[in-house]
Amino acid sequence: MAASALSPIRIDDPADPRIAGFVSIKERDLTGRQGRFIAEGTVVLRMLAAAHHAGRGLAAEAILLLESRVAGVEAIVREFPAEVPVYVAAAPVFDAIAGFNMHRGVLALGRRDGVSGRDALIASLPASSLVLAACGISNHDNMGSLFRNAAAFGVDAVLMDETSCDPMYRKAIRVSVGSVLTVPFAREGSAASLIERLQHEGFAIWGLSPAGETDIGGIPPAARTALLVGTEGEGLPPAILESVRTARIRQRPGLDSLNVSMAAGIALHQVALINDRI
Template sequence: MTGDASDAERFVEIDDPDDPRIEAYRAIRERDLVGRDESFIAEGAVVLDVLLRLSRFRPQSLLVAENRKDAALTLLAETGTACPVYVASKPVLDAIAGFNIHRGLLAHGHRGPLPDWQSLVPPPDRPALLVVLVGLANHDNVGGVFRNAAAFGADAVLIDSTTCDPLYRKAIRVSVGGSLTVPFARFSDIGALCAHLDDAAVTSLGLATSGSEELAHLVPPQRAAVFLGAEGPGLPDRLLSRIRTVRIPMAANFDSLNVATTAGIALHHLRSAPVRPAQ
């Protein structure tokens, strides 16, 4: 697209990697590793499109490469977004970020406080589909689970204190923006969570290779929570002993699925099969 003078005024040229106005974008990898407290960085056209159109979060600013100005302008115009847009050459952008940014489109967003996890459980008179993550320390896996949660319309993702941040830049990217749209909250007491789900008539389903029921034979309850553990250790025995356990049969001599793949298979079954009341 061709911009006019008013379009040009929306951009702030940055030619110094140490410019204080782009402090939030400096040394992205190192900052991500130690945590960003109340903010996050999103990257790429697809993710920024989700952030601006569908997300409950709002950008504080954009940082774009010179050759991505038109793409940024289109997004801003179509979504009615007003925020500072900083523009830098590729060498300056790489120096700011600390590595080669191939996508050339970055946003600095404000996350705000997390909701109470209880508030994300739909009321008893509504269907419910929740995802519960226990001990997932891999950002790719967390991003993949959120992508599936978004694709199959999960109401929320509840994560324990040991699961990594869904708003880590890599997790956002792998989720294709899913972690920006699916509500999530942290819980600290898994026993209290299970008790609350029981009281709310939500059937807790733990995915495990030793599960007592085959997923394909499971009649989906109207209100379900899918529990997923880390690859390798899986869900703790003390949890599996108090909830229904489900398995996905696999070929002989192979008993491992990526946790995001497991989430996708389970959520597809629960969403696509005829829904009946929980027993």
């Protein structure tokens, strides 16, 4: 029997200490989890398995499946090392554990630690690199979408200032379709220090702004390019825009600027084409 061949551990009590890491994940998302994160859904689970083996500081600690989903994800679950416990629960118990019903019956608890700091990550980038830099991103949907774009267009690293929200939040991981687990990133320091570091490492930095000087199609090819995007609503602050070159996405006048992740997607696509990265 396919399901029993996995030998998952059956959980009948939502208070079972073995699945404590999955309890009330929606609320706990808001309070931080000491390097722990929740991966939801089949696609993200597959990417977590790959990330676990890639050994870049991401590891799975446990998997929790809805009974009816076991057979469907068995092949993916087998990609994890045998020491990662697999728990299974019937729907009422599963919902009582997770505390909400957006999990699609497939959850994993992961840990991210021992990853490179920002400057070490920048120093490790190849001679030909594309970086997405972001400051003040406060919305987890946008954060997830930025990572999905970064993965699609071959970004080598996403670098965020310390005021940006945490990409390891459950919803950001989900919206990124797991790209948060595959694209190297760092979130530390000020936007000014990040820009200084990138400039020092030879990056041409282009700040994206409706008031930018150059159309995104006119950004010249460069061995190292960093696209810089700012806060939802306000965009990049004037002091930042003065310290970098600026680019804009042409659009009809008189409208709100595009959403930050949409703008980043359009610009990354263009810069990736210009630099023959896709």
